[in-house]
Amino acid sequence: MRYLLDTHSLIWFLEDDKRLSITARDIINDDNADIYLSIVSIWEMAIKISIDKLKLSQSLKQVIDILEQQSITLLSVKPVHILAVVSLPFEHRDPFDRLLICQALVEDMKFISNEALFLRYGVDRIW
Secondary structure: OEEEEOHHHHHHHHOOOOOOOHHHHHHHHOOOOEEEEEHHHHHHHHHHHHOOOOOOOOOHHHHHHHHHHOOOEEEOOOHHHHHHHHOOOOOOOOHHHHHHHHHHHHOOOEEEOOOHHHHHHOOOEEO
């Protein structure tokens, strides 16, 4: 099974934050699960770090290194993901989330996120 992490899911996993559901934590720790993180999430974290909206206990470079150690695969942005944004209903304004939703839909991945609003888009959300 393939899973796409929402940005907050990765952050909460790395920071051992109790807001991450037990189900999500178990999936991320499952050696048989194929876990992906979009490069969009790395970009989002970089922007938030640069404007002091996000503080992590390690550098962004260390986060990227941890992804490899955890066997979390980076998902590139493909033209088909961007084209899918055009037809996505405008229920949610966050541009990062909109692209993540399209990636989950196009790539047929389960989306690990606490955002119930994403269900309106037909995303197979796990929490």
